[in-house]
Structure formats: C-alpha cells, structure tokens
Amino acid sequence: MSHPQRAAAFTSDAERTTWHDETLWFVRQKRDKAAYGVPEFQQLRQLASDIKEHTLSRLDEYLEQFERNARANGVQVHWAADADEHNRIVLSIIKAAGASSIVKSKSMLTEECHLNPYLQQHGIAVVDTDLGERIVQLREEAPSHLVLPAIHLKKEDVGETFHQHLGTPKGEKDPQNLTEAARLHLREKFLIGQVAISGVNFAVAETGAVVVCTNEGNADLGVNLAQVHIACMGMEKLIPRTADLGVFTRLLARSATGQPVTTYTSHFSQPAPGRQMHIVIVDNGRTRQLGRPDFRNSLKCIRCGACMNTCPVYRRSGGHSYNFTVPGPIGAILSPNIDLHKHSTLPFASTLCGSCTDVCPVKIDIHNQLYKWRQLIAQSNALPLGKKLGMKLLSWGLARPGLYRLGGKVAREGLRLLPRGLSHAAALNPWAKARELPEPPAQSFREWYQQTVTQ
Amino acid sequence: MSSRETILAAVRANRPAPTSLPGVVDFEGEATVERFTEWLHFIGGQVVQLAPEQPLEDVVRQLYPEAQRIASNLIPASVPVDGQTAIPVLEAVELAVLAGEFGVAENGAVWVPEANMLHRALPMIAQHLVLMLSRQRIVANMHQAYAQVGHTGAYGVFIAGPSKTADIEQSLVIGAHGARSLTVLLR
Amino acid sequence: MKVGLFIPCYVDQFFPQVGIATYQLLEKLGVRADFPGQQTCCGQPMANTGCERDAVPVYQHFVRTFQDYDYVVAPSGSCVHHVRKHYDIVEQSGAVQHVRTATYDLFDFITQVLGVTELTGRFPHQVGLHLSCHGQRGLHQANESEMTPVRDGQLSRLLRSIDGLELTELTRNDECCGFGGTFCVTEEAVSARMGHDRVHDHLRNGTQVLTGGDMSCLMHLQGLVRRQQLPMRVLHAAEILNEALQTTVVPAAIGAEQVVAAEQQVTD
Numbered sequence: 001m002s003h004p005q006r007a008a009a010f011t012s013d014a015e016r017t018t019w020h021d022e023t024l025w026f027v028r029q030k031r032d033k034a035a036y037g038v039p040e041f042q043q044l045r046q047l048a049s050d051i052k053e054h055t056l057s058r059l060d061e062y063l064e065q066f067e068r069n070a071r072a073n074g075v076q077v078h079w080a081a082d083a084d085e086h087n088r089i090v091l092s093i094i095k096a097a098g099a100s101s102i103v104k105s106k107s108m109l110t111e112e113c114h115l116n117p118y119l120q121q122h123g124i125a126v127v128d129t130d131l132g133e134r135i136v137q138l139r140e141e142a143p144s145h146l147v148l149p150a151i152h153l154k155k156e157d158v159g160e161t162f163h164q165h166l167g168t169p170k171g172e173k174d175p176q177n178l179t180e181a182a183r184l185h186l187r188e189k190f191l192i193g194q195v196a197i198s199g200v201n202f203a204v205a206e207t208g209a210v211v212v213c214t215n216e217g218n219a220d221l222g223v224n225l226a227q228v229h230i231a232c233m234g235m236e237k238l239i240p241r242t243a244d245l246g247v248f249t250r251l252l253a254r255s256a257t258g259q260p261v262t263t264y265t266s267h268f269s270q271p272a273p274g275r276q277m278h279i280v281i282v283d284n285g286r287t288r289q290l291g292r293p294d295f296r297n298s299l300k301c302i303r304c305g306a307c308m309n310t311c312p313v314y315r316r317s318g319g320h321s322y323n324f325t326v327p328g329p330i331g332a333i334l335s336p337n338i339d340l341h342k343h344s345t346l347p348f349a350s351t352l353c354g355s356c357t358d359v360c361p362v363k364i365d366i367h368n369q370l371y372k373w374r375q376l377i378a379q380s381n382a383l384p385l386g387k388k389l390g391m392k393l394l395s396w397g398l399a400r401p402g403l404y405r406l407g408g409k410v411a412r413e414g415l416r417l418l419p420r421g422l423s424h425a426a427a428l429n430p431w432a433k434a435r436e437l438p439e440p441p442a443q444s445f446r447e448w449y450q451q452t453v454t455q
Numbered sequence: 456m457s458s459r460e461t462i463l464a465a466v467r468a469n470r471p472a473p474t475s476l477p478g479v480v481d482f483e484g485e486a487t488v489e490r491f492t493e494w495l496h497f498i499g500g501q502v503v504q505l506a507p508e509q510p511l512e513d514v515v516r517q518l519y520p521e522a523q524r525i526a527s528n529l530i531p532a533s534v535p536v537d538g539q540t541a542i543p544v545l546e547a548v549e550l551a552v553l554a555g556e557f558g559v560a561e562n563g564a565v566w567v568p569e570a571n572m573l574h575r576a577l578p579m580i581a582q583h584l585v586l587m588l589s590r591q592r593i594v595a596n597m598h599q600a601y602a603q604v605g606h607t608g609a610y611g612v613f614i615a616g617p618s619k620t621a622d623i624e625q626s627l628v629i630g631a632h633g634a635r636s637l638t639v640l641l642r
Numbered sequence: 643m644k645v646g647l648f649i650p651c652y653v654d655q656f657f658p659q660v661g662i663a664t665y666q667l668l669e670k671l672g673v674r675a676d677f678p679g680q681q682t683c684c685g686q687p688m689a690n691t692g693c694e695r696d697a698v699p700v701y702q703h704f705v706r707t708f709q710d711y712d713y714v715v716a717p718s719g720s721c722v723h724h725v726r727k728h729y730d731i732v733e734q735s736g737a738v739q740h741v742r743t744a745t746y747d748l749f750d751f752i753t754q755v756l757g758v759t760e761l762t763g764r765f766p767h768q769v770g771l772h773l774s775c776h777g778q779r780g781l782h783q784a785n786e787s788e789m790t791p792v793r794d795g796q797l798s799r800l801l802r803s804i805d806g807l808e809l810t811e812l813t814r815n816d817e818c819c820g821f822g823g824t825f826c827v828t829e830e831a832v833s834a835r836m837g838h839d840r841v842h843d844h845l846r847n848g849t850q851v852l853t854g855g856d857m858s859c860l861m862h863l864q865g866l867v868r869r870q871q872l873p874m875r876v877l878h879a880a881e882i883l884n885e886a887l888q889t890t891v892v893p894a895a896i897g898a899e900q901v902v903a904a905e906q907q908v909t910d
Contacts, residue, residue: 008831017835023625025814036791038561040482047477054476060466073609079459131631132622148622155624175626183632190580190632191542209607217579217618217633224576224610225542235462242607243479246598249613250561260494260562261597261615264579264633267607272538272575283462291469310788312818316835349829351822351836352690353775358788371690371728378692387824391693398651398688399699401680408655430827434834435865438656445654445661449677453665 003345007317016154021315023151028309030258031359038250047247049363052300055205055238056290062205062238063281069208070279073270078280083113086282090115090197090230091122093278097228099194101125105212105219106133107199108146108303109232109282112325115197127189129218131182138165144319146326147256147305152318186218196222198268200233201302202248203279205240209269210279213252213262220266228276231268235281236299248302251361256304289337294372298333300362307356307366313349322346329356333369336377344382347373408444415440481602484595486560488641491593495563498616499629500637504590511552511640515585518638519550526577527552529587536573545574551581551634555614557592558639559600564615565639566600568608575610579618584634586614590641646711647675648704648745650718651683653857660857663884664717664748670887671756675715681707686724690823694731701732709737713755714745717880719777719855722747727780747781748880749855753796760799763886766806770849771798771879772840772863774856775818783855787816797855797879804886810849817843821862837866845872853879 011017035041055062067077080086086109094102102119104110104126116126116137128137132149136142138161143149150158159173168181198219202211210231212219223229239248245265253259271277290296308314308328319327324335324343329350335343347370356366377383378391397403415423415437424432431437456464492502505514512530515522526536526548534548553572555565565586567578578584594600604611618633629635645668649661668675684704685697704725708714716722725745732738752758773795777783784795793815801807820826820836827833841863844852852867852874854860864876 004829004831007829011831011835014835021839027625032787032791035788042789043482047480050474050477053471054474057471057473059470060463063463063466079457079462081458081461085458129632130622131620135622148625150622151625153624155626158623175623176628178623179620179628179631183630186632187546191546204607207606211607215618216620216631218631220612221576221579221632224574224579225545235466240476241479242604243598243601246596246601247480249597257621259498259615261559261564261613263498263615263617263619265564265613265615267611269607270609272610281462283458283465287462287465287469290466290471293471296469296471312820312836313829313832316832316839348692348825349832351775351818351820351825351833353818353822354779355775355788355818358779358786374690374692375694376692379695383692387691387828388693391688391691392696395685395688395693395696395700398682398685398697399703401682401703404651404682408651412655430830431865433830434838434869435862436868437865438861440656441658443658445649445658446677446679448658448662449665450679453677 003317003321003349006321006323007349010318010321011316017316019154020152020318024309024315027257031255031306031309034254034258034260038254044247044251045361045363048251048361049300051239051244051247052362055240056236056296056299059235059238059290062240063235066203066205066208066238069206073208075208075269075271075277075279078278080280080282080284082284086113086232086280086284087115087118089280090232091119091124093228093230094119094124094195097195099124099228101127101193102195102197103127103129103189103193103222103226104197105199105214105222106130107197107232108325109199109234110197111143112284113282127186127193129186129189129222130214131179131216134182134186135161142320142325144327145305145308146303152320190221190225193222193226195228195230196226197230197232198223200231200237201252202239202245203233203237204242204245205238207242207269209267211245212266212268213264215263217264220264223268228278229268229271230278230280232280232282235283235286252302252304255306255359255361285338292337295333295337295369297364298330298369300364301330302362304361306359306361310355310359312353313351317349322349329366329370330364333366333373336373340377340380341382344377347377405446412440412444481598482596484561486593486595486599488590488593490560491558491563494561495616495639498563499619500563500616500639502639502641505640505642507642511587514640515552518585519583522550522583524549525552526573526581528573529554536577538574540574545576545580548577548581550583550585551577552585552587553578555586555588555639557594557600557603558588559597559613560593561596562615564600564613566604566611567614568611578612578614579633581634583636585638585640587640587642643673644710644712645673645675646708646714647677648681648708648714648716648721649677650716650721650857652861653717656861657857657878660717660878660880663878663880667880667884667887668715670884671752671758673756676711678707684721684724686721687823689724689728694728698732701729705738705741708741708745712744713751714741715748715751716745717748717855717878718857719747719774719781719783720858723776723780747777747783747855749797749800750781750783753800759796760803761883761887763883763888764805765882765886768808768810768848768850769801769882770810770812770844770847770852771801772819772852772854772859773797773816774854774859777855778816784816800883801879804883807886810844810847812847813843819859819863821859826862833862834866837862841866841872841874845874849874851882852876853882855879
C-alpha cells in the first residue's frame with residue numbers, strides 16, 4: 001500500500017482524525033510557547049546546526065575519539081555496519097551475560113533494526129519500558145511517532161489493551177489509573193532485568209559519555225538495576241564537547257513537547273563497579289546518506305518529533321501511514337535512502353509547506369530535501385508511469401505557446417461543455433470527491449487582454 | 456576489513472568539507488531562586504525554603520509524615536543504602552533525601568552526580584525524592600550548568616521534577632516509573 | 643519601468659477576473675503592465691512532481707519571454723517562489739539571473755518596489771486571509787508562527803489599511819490549506835481534509851470573504867466552499883484591493899461580467 005491509500009484509510013475516521021490533529025497541534029503550540037520564551041532560540045538552532053555540521057565533517061575523527069575515551073572508561077565499544085550486525089552483537093552480549101530477559105528503554109535505532117523480533121526469535125524476552133512503547137508492544141504495533149509512540153491510540157484503546165494484558169478492570173480508561181497499572185507491571189520487569197538496553201540521544205566525543213533523555217525515568221531505572229547496559233546508537237549521535245549539550249538540551253525538549261527540559265538528562269560514561277557497559281555504534285545506511293550532499297543534513301536530526309507535530313499531513317494521516325520506523329517529514333527524507341522504491345510515495349506525502357523546516361531545532365531543510373528526493377524518484381523510474389509520461393507531455397506542451405493556448409482553451413471549453421456528472425465523477429477526477437471544479441469562464445485572461453488592452 | 460574499519464573508511468570518503476566548530480556560548484540570563492522555583496512548579500515539582508537553623512529532618516518529616524523507609528546521607532536513614540544494596544531493599548524505599556549540587560533557573564533541573572546518590576538507581580526507584588540545594592547554587596541556563604559540571608563523571612543526572620508521562624492521550628500523569636514527587640529544599 | 647505581467651496558466655484559463663484585477667490594480671497604482679502573449683507556465687507542476695529536468699524547456703521559455711522586462715509581476719507567490727528558488731538548475735546566464743531576481747509577487751511588488759504600504763479605499767467586509775506557504779515561508783511575506791507570536795505581514799497590512807475591512811483572527815494563523823499542486827489529487831483524502839479544516843477555521847471565526855495571494859490555494863478552498871455551500875465568498879486579494887480602490891476603469895467584454903458580478907455580490 002502507498003501512503004495515499006493508508007492516509008485515506010486514516011482520514012476515513014473523521015472524528016479520530018480531528019482528535020489526532022488537534023492533539024498534535026496542541027503539542028506544536030506548546031513547542032511554540034517554549035520557543036518564544038527563549039530569546040536566543042533561533043541562535044540556538046543555528047548553533048546546533050553548525051555543531052552538527054562540523055561534527056559530520058570530521059565524524060571519523062570524533063568517532064575514534066569517542067571510542068578511545070569510552071574504552072578508557074571501561075566501556076566495551078562495538079561497531080555494526082548494518083541492522084543484522086547490530087542485532088547479532090546485542091544478542092551475543094545478552095547470551096554472554098546468561099540473560100533470558102531484558103528491559104529496553106526508548107530507542108528508535110533498535111526499532112529501525114527490528115531488534116525485538118530478532119531477540120524474540122532467539123528466545124530472549126524483551127520488555128519495552130517506555131509507557132507508550134510498552135502499549136504498542138503489547139498491541140504488536142509499531143510506534144507511530146518518535147516521541148509519542150502511542151499517539152494514534154485513544155485511552156479506550158489503551159484500556160482495552162491493559163485489560164487484556166495487565167488485568168486492569170474492563171472499561172478502565174483513566175490515564176492516571178492506566179499509568180499506575182503500567183508502573184506496577186513494569187517495576188516487576190525492572191527488578192528482574194539482567195540486561196538493559198537504552199538508546200542514546202547524544203554521544204560526547206571528548207568524554208566517551210552517552211546521554212539519554214527521558215521523562216519517565218525508565219532508562220535510568222532499567223540500566224541502574226541491570227548487570228549489563230547496552231547503549232545502541234546511530235553514528236550520527238556524536239557531538240564534540242560536553243559544553244555542546246548546553247545547546248542541545250535547551251532545544252530538544254522544548255522542540256519535542258514544549259517542556260523546558262526532559263525530566264531526566266542522564267550521562268553514562270562508566271559502568272558501576274562490577275557491572276558492564278557496552279556501546280554499539282551503528283551505520284545502517286548512515287555513511288551512504290553522509291555521501292549524498294543534498295541529503296546528509298538529515299543526519300543532524302535529534303529525533304525531537306517537532307516536524308511531525310507541525311506537519312499538517314502527518315497530523316491527518318497518522319504515523320503508520322508512512323510505514324517506516326521514523327514517520328512524518330523527517331522519515332520521508334530518511335526512508336528513500338534505505339529503499340527508494342519501497343518508500344517512493346513518502347516524499348510526495350507533503351505539500352512542501354515548509355513548516356517542518358521552520359520548527360526543526362537543527363535546521364534541517366526538510367522540505368527542500370523532499371523536493372530533491374522527488375527528483376531522484378522520478379529519475380529512478382519510481383514514479384507511476386502515467387504521472388511520468390503526463391509530466392513529459394505537459395512540459396513539452398508548455399514550452400510551446402501555441403499548443404499551450406490551444407490546450408488551455410480546450411480544457412476550459414471542455415469543462416464548460418462536459419456534463420457535471422462526468423466532469424465531477426469521483427472515479428475519474430479525485431479533485432471532485434470533496435471539491436467543486438472552478439466554473440469555467442467564457443473568456444480567458446489573454447482573450448480579455450487582447451480585446452481590451454491591445455486594441 | 457572489520458566493520459569498524461569499513462565504517463570509518465566510508466565516513467572518510469563521504470564526509471562533507473570541513474567547517475569550524477562554534478565556540479562555547481553562555482547567553483547569560485537570570486540565575487534567580489524565583490525563576491528556578493517558578494519552573495520547578497511548572498514541571499510538577501515543589502520548592503521549600505528552609506530557615507537558616509531549621510533542622511532538615513524536621514522539614515522532611517513534616518513534608519512526608521507517612522514515609523517509613525527513608526534512604527539518605529543527609530538525615531538519619533531507616534534504610535542503609537550503598538552501591539551493593541540488594542534490589543528488593545532499594546525497591547522498598549519510600550523516600551530518598553539526597554544532595555543536589557546546583558539548580559538551573561531556566562528549567563528547574565538539579566544536577567545530581569553519582570557520588571550523591573548512594574546507589575545509582577536510588578533517585579529513580581524511591582517513591583519520592585527530596586533534593587537539598589544551596590540557594591547560592593543556582594545557574595541561569597544549561598550552558599552555565601555544563602560549564603559548572605565540567606566533566607559529567609561516571610554517571611550523573613539532571614533531574615527536573617518528578618517522573619512523568621503523557622503517553623496516554625497526551626494526558627499528563629505524574630509518577631511514571633521514577634519518583635512520584637520531587638521536593639527541592641533550598642537553604 | 644517596464645513591467646511584464648505573468649498570469650499563471652490556471653488563472654489565465656479559469657480565473658481571468660484575477661488577472662484583470664491585477665492588471666487594473668497596477669494601472670491604478672500608475673503601472674502600465676504588459677502581458678507578453680507567448681507566456682505559458684513557470685514549470686512548477688512538473689518540478690514538484692519530480693520532473694524538473696523535463697521542465698527545463700519551460701523554464702527557458704519563461705526566461706526568454708520575460709528577459710527584457712525590468713520587473714515580472716505575478717498574482718501568485720507560489721509561481722514567483724518557484725522561479726526565484728528553483729530556476730537554479732538551468733545555466734545561470736545573465737538573463738536567467740535577471741529574471742530570477744526581477745520576478746515579484748504582486749504584493750511584494752506593490753510594497754517593496756512601488757513602496758506602497760497603505761491604500762485608500764473601502765471594502766466593508768470581514769476578510770479572512772490565507773497566505774500560501776510559498777508566499778509565507780518561501781518568500782517571507784509574513785511572520786511565521788514557528789518563529790514568533792506576532793502576526794504580521796505586508797498583505798495583511800495592505801488589507802488592514804482599507805476602510806471597513808476587518809481581518810479575521812484565525813485559530814491557526816498560518817497552517818497549510820492542503821492544495822500542494824499534484825498533492826491535491828494524489829493525496830486527495832488528506833488534501834481535502836486539510837482544506838476542510840482551513841475553511842472551517844475561517845467560518846468559525848467570522849470570515850465572510852476568504853482571500854489570499856495565490857489562486858491555487860483559493861481554487862482548492864473555493865472548491866470546498868462551493869461543495870459544502872458555505873456562506874463565504876472567495877476572492878483573490880488583487881480583486882479586493884482593485885475593487886476597494888474605487889474603480890474608474892470600465893472592464894470590457896465578457897471578463898467584465900464576472901468582475902461586475904463579483905462587485906454586485908460584494909456590495910449586496
């Protein structure tokens with residue numbers, strides 16, 4: 001299925017679409033308020049972008065520096081070229097620890113690598129401990145948002161899921177009570193988790209530390225109770241200095257949810273005595289993206305989700321309509337790098353309104369990249385044939401004024417003469433499903449001009 | 456070639472033209488107790504100002520009269536905790552009373568290094584958390600905060616308010632996995 | 643000052659009254675614009691679909707058509723934005739560079755080139771302004787809600803200067819309408835839903851006349867307004883300003899019927 005088909009299915013529930021749109025718009029408004037409240041917000045965005053730009057330009061050196069410092073801290077560093085290798089490494093660490101169950105805090109990278117199903121196939125029980133992640137895990141769904149994984153669900157849906165899996169009373173839908181049930185349920189898991197996996201928000205080259213930002217405290221709770229901590233990170237998470245965290249922590253939560261900072265900003269650089277810490281650095285297409293000058297900017301992403309909250313298309317089509325680990329505008333520019341043909345409709349799931357670019361805390365020119373991916377998709381023969389030929393024909397005609405004048409007249413006269421039942425047939429003309437066509441005037445502007453002005 | 460070498464070689468081949476690293480910024484701003492208090496309230500925490508001679512223990516007892524199992528290195532504790540404390544013991548802690556190093560006025564965060572935690576999991580596993588902070592130790596923003604921290608150490612956390620989530624319908628719920636409440640005592 | 647009028651393809655064929663209003667408004671402001679008849683399109687429809695290479699001959703034709711003018715003026719921020727931003731893929735000859743910088747949206751031209759920031763006229767209606775995203779975020783014609791809570795822009799100032807005209811305060815000031823070029827048919831469901839939400843924001847907040855600087859957005863919104871039979875008229879801002887500035891020009895032929903009809907509706 002393409003994005004338009006999945007989006008149409010989502011919008012067919014008008015009431016839920018309204019709810020989804022308004023809920024995320026509310027988050028966007030909170031973001032606005034937080035951004036307006038910091039006079040230097042726009043300077044911070046530029047700084048963040050520049051720091052990332054610099055880091056990418058010397059990424060090999062920073063990776064080596066980071067690795068060196070992490071090793072000196074007693075951390076074991078692993079490198080994974082792709083998702084498979086990442087999963088194999090994680091499994092081998094878990095097996096070496098003799099563990100059969102693990103807890104995992106939020107990590108889009110492990111989603112990207114499809115770690116959960118892999119571990120489960122190998123007999124490891126995985127518990128996602130972020131509340132939203134746990135909800136979608138119990139429902140066997142993918143997260144629909146970077147920061148708000150269960151935002152596609154209503155409290156009634158969550159209530160039903162918890163009733164089935166956690167034994168909450170049938171019909172219980174109060175978020176407070178449901179969260180309390182999840183707290184009790186997950187505490188049990190934290191206490192027995194032998195291995196804890198976390199994501200990484202930032203990796204500091206000069207210290208070898210990884211920084212994890214959460215609101216729930218689940219990453220810290222999991223990691224600090226387990227014998228083994230595995231931090232999985234995409235290689236683009238590097239920043240040079242501890243001081244750079246000042247810039248990024250000021251932007252991340254404000255952009256994501258409008259909070260001034262996440263509840264827990266946790267810095268891990270050495271395992272507690274007697275315990276282990278591993279860091280898995282993953283490529284999985286990132287070096288390829290780094291080699292695309294038009295698109296490497298996307299590697300600056302700090303996964304705040306602001307582009308989703310602001311995107312008028314995302315808000316009305318839902319995260320699952322993108323069918324990619326990272327949905328929304330940022331997903332639409334990351335996914336073609338992974339599989340251009342499979343994700344060929346995503347860069348077109350946008351009006352190019354540019355709001356994503358304007359909220360992006362690291363100034364990724366998302367809408368420009370959408371435009372550029374469209375060009376590559378067309379050049380790679382990934383456009384529907386009709387569209388492709390149509391555009392060729394249109395270009396041919398529009399370079400020929402005589403033909404253009406004739407074509408315009410034919411279109412206008414045609415619309416005048418066609419019976420409404422035909423011109424507005426939804427099957428033939430998607431425009432007309434919800435909209436009237438313009439009423440064709442008797443005369444074009446150029447005809448008026450010729451008669452009125454040039455006479 | 457190992458994946459490490461393959462990845463680094465690909466980065467070298469594909470990295471963009473060098474750009475310079477921006478200098479470290481400050482942006483100044485108000486480093487006041489008022490601003491810190493306002494933000495901590497906003498994010499669900501509370502600030503209690505202590506009189507100069509007021510005994511810490513009394514204040515804690517007043518604030519958390521129900522708490523029986525208290526872990527602390529600042530007041531007499533009923534649950535001794537160190538890095539080796541067993542998980543079930545930690546899990547039963549109702550209240551942890553620990554020292555914060557400094558607070559951040561722009562967001563209500565408090566820096567808590569590992570050395571102040573007794574056990575790394577204690578600030579999160581305790582049902583309630585009290586952080587003791589000097590009024591003199593408030594910085595304006597996160598730039599100043601990191602300048603103050605210098606090296607983040609083996610483990611250290613900025614804690615900003617109680618644990619929270621809004622994962623169900625964006626309804627804010629305080630007390631997700633970590634502490635259900637956070638009180639900062641200012642002296 | 644030699645000014646070439648660029649009337650986007652769909653405006654030429656389906657909204658001639660917008661072209662006429664543009665022409666007449668400029669005339670009232672002392673600019674006699676010329677409409678070179680060999681013009682076609684800016685090439686945006688192909689480029690936004692991913693076929694900008696196919697559009698190169700169209701770009702070249704546009705440049706040939708307009709290279710001898712001091713300014714190119716169009717009642718469409720979107721087309722102007724396309725010329726300015728995306729004509730970077732053809733060889734940057736002197737003519738191309740000139741056309742890219744000399745092409746102006748009508749209201750940018752009025753405020754920035756003519757220096758007219760206030761108008762004297764009357765239009766006693768509540769008007770809802772919908773700026774196109776290409777105009778708003780691309781050409782920076784108005785403040786963006788992503789950056790600042792202050793709602794301000796050159797077209798809203800022009801409109802506010804008109805006697806009796808009251809501008810609607812929207813719940814969402816600058817959200818996209820969902821037109822998006824071919825998006826409006828390839829993503830029909832989301833497009834229509836976005837347009838629906840936009841129109842109803844205006845309706846809830848009292849808009850009687852919905853206007854903007856881009857007929858493409860307005861065509862889409864008008865399509866929804868007419869299908870849902872909402873009590874709202876849709877006019878390009880050039881039509882409003884042209885009408886407000888007490889017309890002395892007698893519109894001729896059939897094109898005038900529509901202008902007159904619009905005026906009658908407005909004054910009813």
